[in-house]
Amino acid sequence: MNLLLSALRWIFDPAHWQPGSQSPLPLQDRLQEHLLYTFVSVAIACLIALPLGFLIGHTGRGRQLVIGFTGSMRALPTLGLLFFLLMVFGRFLSYDTAPIVGATIAFVILAIPSILAGAYSGLESVDRTTIDAARATGLTEWQILTQVEIPLGLPLIVGGIRAGTLQVIATVTIASYAGLGGLGRVITAGIGLNDYDRILGGALLVTMLALVVDAVFALLQRFTATAGLRESRTTARTGSRRSPRPTTRESV
Template sequence: MNLFVAAFAWIVDPAHWTAGPDISGHLLEHLAVSGLCVLIAVAIALPIGVAIGHTGRGRGAAILISNVARALPTLGLLSILILLLGIGLLPITVVLVILAIPPMLAGAYAGIESVDRQTIDAARALGMTEWQIIVRVEIPLALPLLIGGLRATALQVIATLGIASAFAFGGLGIYLINGLATADYTQLLGGAILITALALVVDGVLALVQRFVIPRGVVIGRSTADGPQKRARAPRPRALQEGMQS
């Protein structure tokens, strides 16, 4: 318990927030690199996941690739890339993107697949093109699951980035490495608390976004027979027709 008290005292010490390299600088660095990796992962995984969910093709291959990516040892892969590319941000970014793609890919195709097929058939009957169906019907209805995949991706990147400090990178993980190297367990625990707090804050923000991205007109119901369940009812054809005209 005394160690936790000392760790929190170390975190709130003004000297650690003003004297460089300070906590605020490492925090911004951690956020910047995490955001970059998440954006790259989303840019790669989201279109692929949407295409798989819309067409129903390639789902087995996507699951296989995701499982292989999850099984890769982070430190081992990072060590190999550093030998090939040298020490720097590039190998760290590549490793984090590889680890971040599976949860985003899973959230994307699962979200699109969850859309009621009758809704899609109604959209086609109204003359919507496949692209219009994806943009105006499937993605809006799948947004909660898409944001869920984004939450898992962000947590994966923020947590894993802490170990990158062992390879000449800053971020909040530098406190883990320095604390371990100098047997300064107060700094070690303080760094772990900071990374955990950052992950929880980001997850909380995305959870709020996930709560409010349900499209207007989609009813969230409950099943009394099977227990509490969230169910998105298909929009009526009139609503789809209004979406085409807008």
């Protein structure tokens, strides 16, 4: 308990947040770097995974192949992959560029499975009768995808992005092993200095950042649900709480 309170005091110490202070690791800079690495990696992963997931969810083709592929990608050790990419790109790129490229690729690979799964699961969750009705009204396949399937499956799509983002936030801490910034530099500096307040403080900052981002995505997931989906979920929850009253008739 004393270690936790000491770590919290270290976090809220104004000297660690002031630009140009005596602290070698200003926390606001490390926090911005952490968010930057996360945003760039998740954005690239979305550009790759969302179109592929929409194609699979709309056509139903290649689903089993993608499930096996994403499962194998989840099993990849990110730290080992990072070191491998650093060795590969270190031969072709400069000393400053290789860590950035290698770390970004490693984080993109980490985020793709969750985003891809959310994309095709969101489209597959749409009722087939709704799609058939849209097709019967004369909508093209592109219109069905953009006006029916994606809007109705948006909560699950956002859920996939949410899961991928949280995984990246937790894993960006290993970027410090590649000489990059982020909140991982706080933890590694604490390990080097044998400063337990700094180590636990950095871990708590990563946790708090993940919780804040998760709360934002939870609100976004709630607001992206269409009115019909929200009403059906509310009705389902209300109906499940109410047990039907048995009716008995006395025979005379």
